[in-house]
Amino acid sequence: MSEIKKVGIIGQGKMGTSIFNYLLDFHFDLSWACSPGADTEKITRQFERRIRRSFDAGIIDHQRSEHLLKTKISNDLTVLQSCDLIIESVPEIPDLKRNLFLRLDEIVQPEAIFTSNASSINPSEIAPGGSRSGKFAGMHFFYPVPLKNIVEITVCHDTTEETQKTVEFFLKNIKRRYILLNEHNSFILNKIFLNFQNDAFLLVESGQCSYQQMDQLVRAYFFPFGVFDFCDSVGIDTMLSSIRNYTRDYPHKNAYSQLIATLEALVLQGRLGLKTQEGFYKYPLDDQKEEESVNTAEIVGHLRQSWHSTLKYFTSDPAIPMDDLNHSIMEYFNISSLQF
Amino acid sequence: MAKITDEIRKEVKEIVYSFFAEECEADIVQINENTSIINDLDGDSLMFLELIEIFKKKYSLDIELKVIGKYAVKHPVSTIGQLIDMQLLIIEHENHLLELDH
Numbered sequence: 001m002s003e004i005k006k007v008g009i010i011g012q013g014k015m016g017t018s019i020f021n022y023l024l025d026f027h028f029d030l031s032w033a034c035s036p037g038a039d040t041e042k043i044t045r046q047f048e049r050r051i052r053r054s055f056d057a058g059i060i061d062h063q064r065s066e067h068l069l070k071t072k073i074s075n076d077l078t079v080l081q082s083c084d085l086i087i088e089s090v091p092e093i094p095d096l097k098r099n100l101f102l103r104l105d106e107i108v109q110p111e112a113i114f115t116s117n118a119s120s121i122n123p124s125e126i127a128p129g130g131s132r133s134g135k136f137a138g139m140h141f142f143y144p145v146p147l148k149n150i151v152e153i154t155v156c157h158d159t160t161e162e163t164q165k166t167v168e169f170f171l172k173n174i175k176r177r178y179i180l181l182n183e184h185n186s187f188i189l190n191k192i193f194l195n196f197q198n199d200a201f202l203l204v205e206s207g208q209c210s211y212q213q214m215d216q217l218v219r220a221y222f223f224p225f226g227v228f229d230f231c232d233s234v235g236i237d238t239m240l241s242s243i244r245n246y247t248r249d250y251p252h253k254n255a256y257s258q259l260i261a262t263l264e265a266l267v268l269q270g271r272l273g274l275k276t277q278e279g280f281y282k283y284p285l286d287d288q289k290e291e292e293s294v295n296t297a298e299i300v301g302h303l304r305q306s307w308h309s310t311l312k313y314f315t316s317d318p319a320i321p322m323d324d325l326n327h328s329i330m331e332y333f334n335i336s337s338l339q340f
Numbered sequence: 341m342a343k344i345t346d347e348i349r350k351e352v353k354e355i356v357y358s359f360f361a362e363e364c365e366a367d368i369v370q371i372n373e374n375t376s377i378i379n380d381l382d383g384d385s386l387m388f389l390e391l392i393e394i395f396k397k398k399y400s401l402d403i404e405l406k407v408i409g410k411y412a413v414k415h416p417v418s419t420i421g422q423l424i425d426m427q428l429l430i431i432e433h434e435n436h437l438l439e440l441d442h
Contacts, residue, residue, distance in 0.1 A: 014384070021386055049362055050390060057394045144385055147409040224413035284379075284418075334413060 001165045002111065004173075005029060008083035010100070012038050015117055015143055016089035022145040024068060026174050031072040031079045035090065044073045080108050085170060087139060089117040092241050097126040105132050113163050115139035119190060119238075120245035122183045124156040134160035137167050138186065141176075142332065150331040151178040154186040177331070179324045185317050188325070189332040191246050192314050193230075194256075199306040200227040201259045209294040211280050221300045222307070222340055223333045228280035232273035236266045236280075239273075304340050311338060342399060344432050352427050355398075356391065356420060363387055373421030388412075388423065395427055403434045411437050 005028060009020045012034040020032050034040050048069065055065040072079040080086060086108060090096055101114060105128040108114075113135045116126060127136040138154030151171055155164050164180075171178045181188060204214050215226025231239045240263040247253040247260075266272070266279060273279035315325060329338060342348065361368035364381040377383040392408060395401060408430060417423045430437060 018386060021389075046363065053359070053362075053390070053394065057397050059393055059397050144389065144409075146389055146405050149406075224410065284376075334410060 004084045004170050006083045008080035008086045011089035018145045033077050034075055036075050040073055040075050077107050083112050086114045094121050101128040120242035133158035135163050149177050150328045151176045153178050154181045156183050179328045195310040197227045198256055198259050213294050232279035236273045342431050344428050356424050375420045399431050401434050407437050
């Protein structure tokens with residue numbers, strides 16, 4: 001098993017930044033490669049201020065502060081050259097990731113392990129091939145990393161056991177629990193939620209309640225977040241591409257066509273969620289409007305049924321350790337029991 | 341569990357204001373309790389987490405991030421004033437924060 005000392009993170013979006021900041025608490029040499037258009041001077045200034053604040057507040061000592069200030073932040077991928085582990089977190093576009101890994105394969109030392117934080121693209125679709133094939137895996141963190149103690153490791157056919165063990169050891173070192181998946185059951189947590197989201201969506205479409213009423217019911221009876229405000233928060237475009245990827249090989253993918261069509265329409269209208277101030281909702285949210293009452297018992301009963309049949313389906317895979325899966329589901333949904 | 345005095349209240353307010361002024365490269369005099377962290381300052385939840393670390397250290401708080409995360413999901417924060425109120429609750433109640441909802 002290789003020892004990970006130098007870690008390179010690629011991408012300065014929400015996830016990339018969250019992973020980078022989380023890793024600052026551990027003793028790695030970090031390099032952060034930002035996208036070509038990113039203002040790395042500003043990012044570096046913010047980073048240095050953060051280190052100084054942590055030092056001033058007594059959170060880190062002088063030695064640690066000096067070590068962290070050696071972190072390389074650049075638009076240039078060559079800062080990753082000597083890394084032992086790469087964590088890619090660029091937008092969820094297969095070609096973008098694939099081309100990036102091909103370039104990295106030429107730049108980064110041959111022993112380095114490449115991982116992708118992709119949330120819907122399997123490792124074998126973006127791995128650079130050749131001698132790097134065995135050193136490639138999915139490592140899907142959840143946002144925000146310090147609060148979500150779960151990571152999905154996805155190994156593909158070519159991933160070597162040594163790579164898998166090294167990634168597992170790395171996650172243990174950084175105090176994140178993980179669930180080990182393969183390309184058939186990858187992204188299981190998002191897929192479980194997708195089934196629930198789709199059923200909630202179909203109930204709204206059938207006229208049983210509004211988006212807002214559905215989110216209120218979901219928050220009251222199931223999870224601390226709603227179905228549609230979750231979509232707005234993640235981004236409608238990201239949700240759309242993820243759902244397309246998840247359902248591509250589903251035998252019953254037609255069940256999702258209405259949801260996909262609605263997301264497509266929102267994207268065409270530029271309603272991408274919170275980042276454009278409009279998605280399923282318009283932001284800032286108006287005061288709650290008076291709405292017709294709904295049949296709570298019927299809707300909640302339907303959703304309960306959906307939740308339990310989804311769980312039954314996804315937990316029937318003997319390849320996934322039940323304890324890990326149960327923990328992952330509770331962590332993902334921020335719940336303390338799987339029973340509603 | 342600390343009792344929130346006027347002094348702590350003032351200190352927390354000063355730390356939050358100067359944190360956001362510096363982090364978001366904004367003029368401190370333009371920040372007030374109604375300033376939106378996301379819309380006006382282009383801030384995010386990572387800044388919130390850093391502030392929590394600072395307050396944890398400063399007041400020797402016994403609180404898990406997970407507890408704050410659960411509370412924040414039910415009580416989302418969007419303005420500087422709301423953030424200060426939540427920090428004060430965290431200082432006052434520490435790991436007992438979720439009991440406020442019972």
